[in-house]
Amino acid sequence: MLRLVVWAFLGLVFGQRAARRARTLIVTAHQRNLSYVQGTWHTTSNFTSIGAVLGAAAYAMNASTFDSDVATLAFGVFASACITHALVDIDTHLLVRQVTTRACTLGIPLLAIAVVVDDTPRQLLTALVGVLLATVVLLAWRALSRGQLGGGDVAVAPMLGFFLGWVGIEVVLAGLLFAAVLGGVFALVGLLTRQLRRSSMFAFGPFLMLGAMIALWTA
DSSP states (O other): OHHHHHHHHHHHHHHHHHHHHHHHHHHHHHHTTOOSSOOOGGGSTTHHHHHHHHHHHHHHHHHHHOSOHHHHHHHHHHHHHHHHHHHHHHHHSOOOHHHHHHHHHHHHHHHHHHHHHHTOTHHHHHHHHHHHHHHHHHHHHHHHTTTOSOHHHHHTHHHHHHHHHHHOHHHHHHHHHHHHHHHHHHHHHHHHTTSSOTTOOOOOHHHHHHHHHHHHHHO
16 A cells, blocks of 8 residues: 555656646747647646646556556656656647657666566567557558548557557557547547537547556556
């Protein structure tokens, strides 16, 4: 119980930092006219608080999923990146590559250490297969969607594939399936309520991130 509390507190701190980083990236994208939409959620007072709550929940769930603190920390890095990506995408319709790069730079060495400590070299192999699988699936989705799935969504495939693949190939597939279902439900509700049209574009990044985390915790 104490371990969960400690990790939840760390998640609170790093979740808030992830939201602050997202706010900085959003402002920069808006100022440089890089955004596809000019969202304003990042200007609200509860923006960083939501990041903190998401971080606390994610880190606690990671701690309950993994016995290894090294793996828990690695997936904490992953969770923080997912939070940043989701928040940025909502207000800009962009998935910033430096967030993915940072997560991989920090998280992959930690997972490599976990493999050595636990003597489970097979996990590195499944992680690499996961990268290939996620990339192929998202490229196929992009082709089938005729460009409605953005290049940024495809660019996060290596991150999603490696982290989820480290747990298992089936987790990669589950994460993508959850994302497709969640995104599909959102689109359907939007069409039924006339908030969206068939030609409307919406941020798919949050569904990719949420789908990945759900798959991870239910693996």
